[in-house]
Amino acid sequence: xxTASDRLSATFSALADPTRRAILARxxxxxxxxxxxxxxxxxxxxxxxxxxxxxxxAGLIARGRExxxxxxxxxxxxLKPVDDWLEDYRRLWxxxxxxxxxxxxxxxxxxxxxxxARAAKKKPRx
Amino acid sequence: xxxxxxxxxxAVEVSPSEPVVTIARTLSAPRAxxxxxxxxxxxxxxxxxxxxYANTVAAYDFRPGGKWSIRTDIPGGPSVxxxxxxxxxxxxxxxVRTFGMAGMWDGRHSxxxxxxxxxxxxxxxxVTARFPNRADLEAMIASGxxxxxxxxxxxxxxxxxxxxxxxx
Numbered sequence: 001x002x003t004a005s006d007r008l009s010a011t012f013s014a015l016a017d018p019t020r021r022a023i024l025a026r027x028x029x030x031x032x033x034x035x036x037x038x039x040x041x042x043x044x045x046x047x048x049x050x051x052x053x054x055x056x057x058a059g060l061i062a063r064g065r066e067x068x069x070x071x072x073x074x075x076x077x078x079l080k081p082v083d084d085w086l087e088d089y090r091r092l093w094x095x096x097x098x099x100x101x102x103x104x105x106x107x108x109x110x111x112x113x114x115x116x117a118r119a120a121k122k123k124p125r126x
Numbered sequence: 127x128x129x130x131x132x133x134x135x136x137a138v139e140v141s142p143s144e145p146v147v148t149i150a151r152t153l154s155a156p157r158a159x160x161x162x163x164x165x166x167x168x169x170x171x172x173x174x175x176x177x178x179y180a181n182t183v184a185a186y187d188f189r190p191g192g193k194w195s196i197r198t199d200i201p202g203g204p205s206v207x208x209x210x211x212x213x214x215x216x217x218x219x220x221x222v223r224t225f226g227m228a229g230m231w232d233g234r235h236s237x238x239x240x241x242x243x244x245x246x247x248x249x250x251x252x253v254t255a256r257f258p259n260r261a262d263l264e265a266m267i268a269s270g271x272x273x274x275x276x277x278x279x280x281x282x283x284x285x286x287x288x289x290x291x292x293x294x
Binding site for chain 2: 089090093094096097098099100101102103104105107108
């Protein structure tokens with residue numbers, strides 16, 4: 001059973017290629033056949049199919065089973081773990097920079113000449 | 127394509143192909159003051175760590191080649207030491223430094239480039255963090271995700287416990 005880490009690695013590998021990113025962008029607009037997907041690229045159908053396999057393995061696209069057509073569609077849910085982590089990481093920085101911003105407001109509010117630098121050790125707040 | 131999360135005050139982007147994360151924020155203070163707040167240790171320690179944690183500046187030799195090190199004491203757990211070295215300093219607009227955690231990543235550090243851009247009485251604060259390699263960034267992401275999942279389960283347990291009819 002793939003771990004969260006494995007799935008995430010697969011997602012990033014899939015996204016690391018510009019052709020695959022372009023394919024995803026196209027699929028975000030709607031279900032499409034392999035032939036239509038291949039059209040903008042100077043690339044053979046087998047080469048495109050390889051990219052589609054990588055995207056499918058990462059769970060980023062789903063492929064229909066109709067023998068001739070096999071339409072592809074994007075699976076937006078697969079990007080969710082990356083979005084979730086990114087949101088956590090963003091919040092970490094947001095809180096850090098909120099603290100910096102609040103501290104800067106305090107420095108600016110202090111009357112001129114009054115020292116605002118605290119001792120090196122910060123007391124924990126409840 | 128970058129995976130971007132932009133909300134409220136801080137924008138963060140992760141490059142899907144390079145081991146690079148960028149953070150951007152506009153601070154409501156003139157650049158000279160922001161520069162002091164990020165370059166002088168007495169100021170840095172005042173805003174560094176999460177609320178409720180005690181932070182101690184063990185070293186902050188603010189010049190190229192100088193070492194920096196800040197210890198954060200986590201209640202009920204081991205301390206965490208963030209550390210690195212300053213590489214390039216251009217007052218009042220740029221700091222390049224390495225960033226690592228004691229005992230983690232086999233001693234590898236990310237390289238952070240921090241710039242301050244004056245915008246009237248405000249300052250645009252930008253950081254570009256470059257990880258040693260793609261695998262390190264992905265490992266950090268994965269550990270953050272797993273931690274997030276664990277924390278999610280803990281919160282769920284608490285919630286379930288509080289909903290039980292016999293809960294105190």
